Amino acid sequence: MTRMLAVTVIVILAGAVAACSASGTGSSLVSSSPSPASASQPTATTTGSSAGANLIPAGTYTAEIPEGVEAAPGRWTMEVTQDLILWTNPETGSTFSPGEVVEVTNTRIVFAPDSGCPDQGGEPAEGSYDWSWDGDQLSFTLESDSCLGRRDTLTSAPWEQAP
Numbered sequence: 001m002t003r004m005l006a007v008t009v010i011v012i013l014a015g016a017v018a019a020c021s022a023s024g025t026g027s028s029l030v031s032s033s034p035s036p037a038s039a040s041q042p043t044a045t046t047t048g049s050s051a052g053a054n055l056i057p058a059g060t061y062t063a064e065i066p067e068g069v070e071a072a073p074g075r076w077t078m079e080v081t082q083d084l085i086l087w088t089n090p091e092t093g094s095t096f097s098p099g100e101v102v103e104v105t106n107t108r109i110v111f112a113p114d115s116g117c118p119d120q121g122g123e124p125a126e127g128s129y130d131w132s133w134d135g136d137q138l139s140f141t142l143e144s145d146s147c148l149g150r151r152d153t154l155t156s157a158p159w160e161q162a163p
Helices: 002-022 148-155
Strands: 059-065 074-080 085-088 101-104 108-111 127-134 137-144 159-161
Touching: 059 148, 127 148, 137 148
Parallel strands: none
Antiparallel strands: 059 074, 059 159, 074 085, 101 108, 108 127, 127 137, 137 159
16 A cells, blocks of 8 residues: 555656656756767766756666566566656556656756655665766666665666667
């Protein structure tokens, strides 16, 4: 019952985030064409005027999340658009946002603290991850995150881009 309530709250919040993104007030999260990050390139961020060149490639991704972690096991789907990231939970079929993205660079993504996270490990804190793109595979490496479900969903398996 608690998990269903938490999922419902997350779905409602995802709708609010989508509405704000649709109004054009958000920053771009994605690149229109995938390109690997390079240490010799300047860092692009969603808050700077140069955002867009090397950000997360838009598209649909899937990852096979194993049992034994703080996320539902099975084939998760992640939709990355210009303004939003949405997940689909394989157990419930619900679609929701993993949280508000506050920064994206060509190697890093940061989510706002999420007090609604059902698997919070302590005081809500930002979730920060290094990300990399290799061919059709998107991978996330934990820097820090108090939201255990988001942590395990992002990092337990690579995300394969759908054709």
